[in-house]
Amino acid sequence: MNKEIINDMQSGQEVFFCCTKETGKEILTQEDIDDAWERMKRFSQYVKVAFPETEKTDGMIDSPVRLIHETKKELECKENVIISGDLYVKRDDCLAVCGSLKARGGIYTVFKYAEDIAIRSGMLKTTDNYAVLNNEEFRQLFSRYKISVGSTGNLGMSIGLSGSKLGFDVTVYMSEEAKTWKKNMLKNAGVNVIEFEGDYTSALKLARNEAAKDANTYFVDDEDSKELFLGYSVAYKTLLHQLEEEGVIIDDTHPLLVYLPCGVGGGPGGITFGLKETLGENVYCFFGEPTQMPCMALAMAEGRGDVSVYDIGLGNGTIADGLACSSPSILAYEIMKTMLDGCFTIRDEHSLELSRLLYRTSGIKAEPSSCVALGGVGKMMCDIENIQNATHLVWLTGGSLVPEEEWERIGLYK
Numbered sequence: 001m002n003k004e005i006i007n008d009m010q011s012g013q014e015v016f017f018c019c020t021k022e023t024g025k026e027i028l029t030q031e032d033i034d035d036a037w038e039r040m041k042r043f044s045q046y047v048k049v050a051f052p053e054t055e056k057t058d059g060m061i062d063s064p065v066r067l068i069h070e071t072k073k074e075l076e077c078k079e080n081v082i083i084s085g086d087l088y089v090k091r092d093d094c095l096a097v098c099g100s101l102k103a104r105g106g107i108y109t110v111f112k113y114a115e116d117i118a119i120r121s122g123m124l125k126t127t128d129n130y131a132v133l134n135n136e137e138f139r140q141l142f143s144r145y146k147i148s149v150g151s152t153g154n155l156g157m158s159i160g161l162s163g164s165k166l167g168f169d170v171t172v173y174m175s176e177e178a179k180t181w182k183k184n185m186l187k188n189a190g191v192n193v194i195e196f197e198g199d200y201t202s203a204l205k206l207a208r209n210e211a212a213k214d215a216n217t218y219f220v221d222d223e224d225s226k227e228l229f230l231g232y233s234v235a236y237k238t239l240l241h242q243l244e245e246e247g248v249i250i251d252d253t254h255p256l257l258v259y260l261p262c263g264v265g266g267g268p269g270g271i272t273f274g275l276k277e278t279l280g281e282n283v284y285c286f287f288g289e290p291t292q293m294p295c296m297a298l299a300m301a302e303g304r305g306d307v308s309v310y311d312i313g314l315g316n317g318t319i320a321d322g323l324a325c326s327s328p329s330i331l332a333y334e335i336m337k338t339m340l341d342g343c344f345t346i347r348d349e350h351s352l353e354l355s356r357l358l359y360r361t362s363g364i365k366a367e368p369s370s371c372v373a374l375g376g377v378g379k380m381m382c383d384i385e386n387i388q389n390a391t392h393l394v395w396l397t398g399g400s401l402v403p404e405e406e407w408e409r410i411g412l413y414k
Helices: 003-010 030-050 052-057 069-079 102-120 130-134 136-142 154-166 180-188 200-211 226-233 236-245 266-282 295-302 330-336 348-362 368-376 404-410
Strands: 016-018 065-067 087-091 146-151 169-174 192-195 217-220 256-261 283-290 342-346 391-396
Touching: 003 295, 016 295, 030 052, 030 102, 030 130, 030 226, 030 266, 065 236, 069 087, 069 348, 069 368, 102 136, 102 146, 102 154, 102 217, 102 226, 102 266, 130 136, 136 154, 146 154, 146 200, 154 169, 154 180, 169 180, 169 200, 180 192, 200 217, 226 266, 226 330, 236 266, 256 266, 256 368, 266 283, 266 330, 283 295, 283 368, 295 330, 295 342, 342 348, 342 368, 348 368, 368 391
Parallel strands: 087 391, 146 169, 146 217, 169 192, 256 283, 256 391, 283 342
Antiparallel strands: 016 342, 065 087
């Protein structure tokens, strides 16, 4: 237990600390990641016809990488840090279908469920062209089944929009932090939205309990879903090719430092798992969270996953709605305790400033939830060898579907 860090978190301070890695049993493997990747490739033919905006990525749910040199220069001045090497962003803020990182895990989970049903029904084989899933006969098949999920916003968007497109009866339990525009987008897509006057953990519990009453309801458990985790983990497959095309070298003398926004931990955990399985000690991963909702940072500091930010007097809400989680995923914690390099927390006003800085210097509109990750760049040293040769990558999470009035409301253009 790191009492000093916990005390600092309890007082609402921003913290930056390196994790003490523990040993743990193997829960998922490289073979699991490869299986998930093959499934997404099978579904690419369906994605191309169901979501035409994915034509340029050949039906794969993926985003570009971009060098942000001007952002790096201003970030160094504003944060009073030295950022060795180049700074890139992975643009999951503009992922197809739902415009956030959650598209990776949520859509994969829906696809896995749909494939299982279709194969079991005898209507689909893995050797088929999955574009047939866009036909009415499959929508009729899937309409007999229900999917439910508890969400602060973005996971519900990914499950709701992809599930309803296939024909599933989808219900999303939205916690009090969820933005109104996200609820409205889901309702307009035919998704059942149940607004819950409680936090994310409470909404998740309600969704779980309601799903247990119906054998035909598949509950997507953000706290304990291997499918979600694996959907995120395949992200490294295209990332490494993109960085190679950018001329980025990653080896034992050229480390890659990755900064990820963290809520319950499944998204950044899955991405970290994939990167670590492939790059080993040549990649360092850091999770950023709001100061009021640092559930994974608290778990890492405590050395146990069954924690709640309410236990230390935090949890008073955050503008970073996608990260508004009071307790971490136990699954994500059990895997991350063996490989996560560091954690940091960012105040809401700081993440807002970083969102404005990113837009001003790069033209990228990213939610404050995304820009939490920028706050760790240049501050997480963790005894990294050859830091002078490092490449830094900030993983953005959401932004492309945000209505213009929401950007005006948070003062993006100040």
